[in-house]
Amino acid sequence: MVAHRSLTQIFAAPLAIAIVSTVGLISALVGDGWWDAVSWAALGLPVLLYLAFIWRRRPN
Amino acid sequence: MTATTKSLRRWGAVHKWTSLICTLFMLLLCITGLPLIFHDEIDDLLHNQVKPAEAPSGTPPANLDHLLANALAQAPGKVPHFLIWDRDEPGAIWVSVGPSIDANPVDNLLIRMDTHTGAYLDSPDVTGRFTYIMLKLHTDMFAGLPGKLFLGLMGILFCVAIISGIVVYAPSMRKLRFGAYRAQRTRVVRWLDVHNLAGILLVAWTLVVGFTGVINTWADLVLKMWQFGQLAEMTAQYKDRGVPSKLTSLNGAVEVARHAVPGMTPSFVAFPGTLFSSKSHYAVFLHGDTPLTSRLLKPALIDAETGALTDSRDMPWYVSTLYVSQPLHFGDYGGMPLKIVWALLDILTIFILVTGVYLWMRRRKAGVSQERAIANAASIDNPVLTS
Structure with a gap:
């Protein structure tokens, strides 16, 4: 638990992730090779973050 | 009640109702969509196809008139509607034939031909x-x-549910760190956290996939609009003519189109009288070669009687x-890596849907209105709810 968080605090990380995801969605449309790799990493990020957050607090 | 609480309750109601109405259909879409991501791989695994030579x-491609004649020999009495270059297998060309030129192409027979031998x-x-x-x-x-169109409507509700979900995410996270x-x-708290975490992580992807899905449901209408708009304009001088009794060379028409639109590759040909063309033209649709421009088609209309170019415009x-x-x-x-990421994101979306329904059922059983639970973040610590 933390003290009351402001809207900026609440939405800073989600906004950053949304921007990265959007870059990932567009990148593979623009080109092949590296452009595809950017897209895999950027869109893979939400999946990795999900797993990281859930595993971190897993009950033993 | 403060104005903020009131407004949050309203957003909570929007989130609840739009989600509830579309959830069942979104589950269907997520579950059927999962194998569709890998449809080529699944088809290869389950079905044997004759390999092209x-x-x-x-190696130069076969003459298309020769290829078409070979295809039609396999389907006596049928007429060609479309000739389609296989996107993934350059060695194969599909010929789509129907009982008559105005028959519904959905029921067409698809004949696969060898690009290089024409067999x-x-x-x-x-x-x-x-x-x-x-x-x-x-x-x-x-x-x-x-x-x-119905599924498109469900898609719109899904998008509204996502946007209202962003709004109600704020009160839910007032006392929690990102990723909590x-x-x-108890399970209801854990699943609320899964719902909030997966929901907010996937916002951009679910909105884009949801909304582009909605756009796809309008494909038939978009085609009709193009037919009555640009296509009618391009072929205005031909509008009273019927389908010519003898068509000029298909191979010649494709060559003329290639020269008219340099740098682009033919994607498919619509025969005169089909949905994608006028009664008097071969419509040769060409595409570019980057991931983006390979999706953008440009038609070149070739007079099916003279073989000359009538017009070619960007869509x-x-x-x-x-x-x-x-x-x-x-x-x-x-x-393939993007397909795998796509599948993982699809599975996480299923988590969001399932946890969402669960939260609604639990709160209903506990007699706490969803709107109130959403508007008042503290309510999640309410023993009635979390016991």
Whole structure:
């Protein structure tokens, strides 16, 4: 638990992730090779973050 | 009640109702969509196809008139509607034939031909395939255009649910760090955290895939609009003519189109009298060669009597929007790794849907209104709710 968080605090990380995801969605449309790799990493990020957050607090 | 609480309750109600109405259909779409991401791989695994003859690079393609004649010899009495270059297999060309030129192309027979020898390969009946059944369930639930438009409406509700979900995410997270997962708490708290975490992480992807899906449900209408708009304009001087009794060379028409639109590759040809062309023209649709421009088609209309070019224009914005929205929905534009990421994101979306329904049921059982639970973050610590 933390003290009351402001809207900026609440939405800073989600906004950053949304921007990265959007870059990932567009990148593979623009080109092949590296452009595809950017897209895999950027869109893979939400999946990795999900797993990281859930595993971190897993009950033993 | 403060104005903020009131407004949050209203957003909570929007989130609840839009989600509840579309959830069942979104589950269907997510589940059927999952195998569709890998439809090529699944088809390869489940169905044997005749392989085209080995052709060293630089082998010239067969004459298309010769190829077409070979295809029609396999389907006596049928007429050609479309000739389609296989996107993924350069060695194969599909010829789509129907009983008459104005028959519904949905029921057409598809004949697969060898690009380089012009020989017949096979004509698989795709309608019994697993991937076809998934595709039908996913696009129109076997209910034709009304089914499609209905799923489009569900897609719009899904998008509204996502946007209202962003709003109600704020009160839920007032006392929690980003990514909080309270593993030691009861299931309703843990699943709320999963719902919030997966929901907010996937916002951009679910909105884009959801909305491009909605756009895809309008494909038939977009085609009609193009037919009555740009296509009618381009062929205005031919509008009173019927289908010519003898068509000029198909191979010649494609050559003329290639020269008219340099740097682009033919994607498919629509024969005179089909939905994609006028009664007097071969419409040769060409595409570019980057991931984006390979989706954007440009038609070249070739007079089917003289073989001369009538007109070639870029598609209007509403058709381009449809074509660009397709890869963004299918996830087929960045190789196998992107498909795998797409599938993982799809599975996480299923988590969001299931946890969402669960939270609604628990709160209903506990007698706490969803709106109140959302508006008042503290309510999640209410023993009635979390016991």
